[in-house]
Amino acid sequence: KAGVTQTPRYLIKTRGQQVTLSCSPISGHRSVSWYQQTPGQGLQFLFEYFSETQRNKGNFPGRFSGRQFSNSRSEMNVSTLELGDSALYLCASHPTSGSGGTGELFFGEGSRLTVL
């Protein structure tokens, strides 16, 4: 069974640009979450999607947005990039149940964004 696939793995942008990151979940998983990982703040929750609907959003500015498609693939977008947006962006998928699931997330290897 293929794991969670994130593209691109590495990218470099300059301040003010925008970026789109892609995530393909494990087949059959309908829920996708995004996390930002930095040395200073650790792992911080960005948002979670299920059936093309955003169910939960972390404490990030509106420059961070996402969406999910009917095939469960997800994208996140960051507009007007700032130096502080440099981070590893992790996508995770999980099987879904009515009670919040078991909590086991299946993570991709991440997209490492560097903003110059």
Added chain:
Amino acid sequence: GNSVTQMEGPVTLSEEAFLTINCTYTATGYPSLFWYVQYPGEGLQLLLKATKADDKGSNKGFEATYRKETTSFHLEKGSVQVSDSAVYFCALKQAGSYQLTFGKGTKLSVIP
């Protein structure tokens, strides 16, 4: 709000040494608790979990017990190996939510 505090690293141990990584949490109600591990160049993967007080999660020789009275979930292993070198994250999840709250991670290096 929810928060997880784990011991700062890095931690360096010799092979076969005993490992403890401390983790405490703040949350309302009865969250589920997790340890995730991130090996070099890989994504995070679930190591073990516990869903209620006094539960013990275990996997690959690692253990952690959900202590409600001390709000702790310390990770232990009796004899570490070089292959255990990784970053370990403690995390919690509230019932009914899919959002995990992570600690900042503890980097473990095991030397031969």
